[in-house]
Amino acid sequence: MNTKALLQSYTLPCGVMIKNRIAKAAMTERLANKKQEVTKELIHLYDHWANNGAGLLITGNIMVDARYKEASANIVLEDEKGVSKLSEMIKAGTKNDTQLWAQINHAGRQASIFSTFKPIAPSAIQLKKLMLFAKPKAMNVEQIKDVENRFVNTAILSKKAGFTGVQIHAAHGYLLSQFLSPKTNQRTDNHGGSIQNRARLLFDIVKRVREELGENYPISVKLNSADFQRGGFNEEDALYVIKKLESLQIDLLEISGGTYENIIFLTQRYQRESTKQREAYFLDFAKKIRKETALPMMVTGGFRSHAFCNQVLENKELEMIGFARPFLVDKDFPKQFLKDEQAKVDDATFNFKIKKMKDFAEAGFYDYQIHQLAKGKELKPDYNPYLAVLRLTTNELRKGWF
Numbered sequence: 001m002n003t004k005a006l007l008q009s010y011t012l013p014c015g016v017m018i019k020n021r022i023a024k025a026a027m028t029e030r031l032a033n034k035k036q037e038v039t040k041e042l043i044h045l046y047d048h049w050a051n052n053g054a055g056l057l058i059t060g061n062i063m064v065d066a067r068y069k070e071a072s073a074n075i076v077l078e079d080e081k082g083v084s085k086l087s088e089m090i091k092a093g094t095k096n097d098t099q100l101w102a103q104i105n106h107a108g109r110q111a112s113i114f115s116t117f118k119p120i121a122p123s124a125i126q127l128k129k130l131m132l133f134a135k136p137k138a139m140n141v142e143q144i145k146d147v148e149n150r151f152v153n154t155a156i157l158s159k160k161a162g163f164t165g166v167q168i169h170a171a172h173g174y175l176l177s178q179f180l181s182p183k184t185n186q187r188t189d190n191h192g193g194s195i196q197n198r199a200r201l202l203f204d205i206v207k208r209v210r211e212e213l214g215e216n217y218p219i220s221v222k223l224n225s226a227d228f229q230r231g232g233f234n235e236e237d238a239l240y241v242i243k244k245l246e247s248l249q250i251d252l253l254e255i256s257g258g259t260y261e262n263i264i265f266l267t268q269r270y271q272r273e274s275t276k277q278r279e280a281y282f283l284d285f286a287k288k289i290r291k292e293t294a295l296p297m298m299v300t301g302g303f304r305s306h307a308f309c310n311q312v313l314e315n316k317e318l319e320m321i322g323f324a325r326p327f328l329v330d331k332d333f334p335k336q337f338l339k340d341e342q343a344k345v346d347d348a349t350f351n352f353k354i355k356k357m358k359d360f361a362e363a364g365f366y367d368y369q370i371h372q373l374a375k376g377k378e379l380k381p382d383y384n385p386y387l388a389v390l391r392l393t394t395n396e397l398r399k400g401w402f
């Protein structure tokens, strides 16, 4: 077996080369200032990551509309003002020939009450989780067009700011994913009903972003293989969307799964025996669609050993491997992982008894680790998960309301 697969470069359909097969998947940093602009912590964080060897870094979600953020301290990129502020972070994150792509997003009904009491969504269906989300208003046609324009605008500004690529977030239950799912999209106009209609907004955005950014610029879409909800977006829907995305000439499809109702992209290891046996989540789905599409693919979720990643690349199951939490468990990931065939990175283990809030504790725990890295401090694997929940909530409250 060629054990060097992880180290090989990959050239995307648009012609841009990624120096190796490891990508840092998007992780919300929650480090912007009150004006939703870049801080010195963000610059330090991307400087640190660009020094550690990953071929591709995808930012945490950057919001296309300040009114509907995923978290209070998200970066928002709506106008030229944001462009100049981002340049230092981009300069740091593109060192050593590192690709740095902006993940762009709109939270829709998953904008928490710390962000807004008046969220918008395809239909007025509330997310009922820990009383953190208000009932959304169903969007009218003008609002849908406005969202389309905003995604295109933020993509243009991202390129202008110097990001070397852009990723449109259509997974994890955020607005575009809400449109895709029949559970959250019960519209009766031409944005609801069939998968053709539910995917219309995503396709319109991707088409225009390609037109605006040109054929040589990397465009990626993050998509759920399924929502893992009864009556939600399923694998058949995903296959339809993927084939169409191929015809719209995207460069990299990132596959994930789940929404806030079932955060399977974070918690699958607690849930499925089959996943415990096979390291990665969603890989079986990727194998299925491999027969149907030539789109370059990346799966994120659960990859933890060099040998397994290498094997997946060798078998041509994927072109890129996405990692998130390993970057927060091993401070210098993937420096060692890239060259050591025996390398393995374990998930943090922590004891948290409140089942309903386990995903919240996990998010809080890793949020804390990101902030440690960003301040140039050591990671704390023994950080108390109950404290993590308290800290995350207090931060959201403080930054969102005060």
Ligand SMILES: Cc1cc2nc3c(=O)[nH]c(=O)nc-3n(C[C@H](O)[C@H](O)[C@H](O)COP(=O)(O)O)c2cc1C
Pocket: 025, 026, 027, 028, 029, 059, 060, 061, 103, 169, 171, 172, 222, 256, 265, 266, 300, 301, 302, 303, 322, 323, 324, 325, 326, 363, 366, 367
């Ligand atoms: C702290 C944290 C923040 C995250 N933020 C985002 C995000 O902004 N956008 C996104 O698409 N996924 C986000 N994710 C999900 C990851 O990109 C990834 O899909 C998931 O963690 C599974 O990969 P892993 O097993 O390698 O951690 C986040 C995950 C974590 C742990």
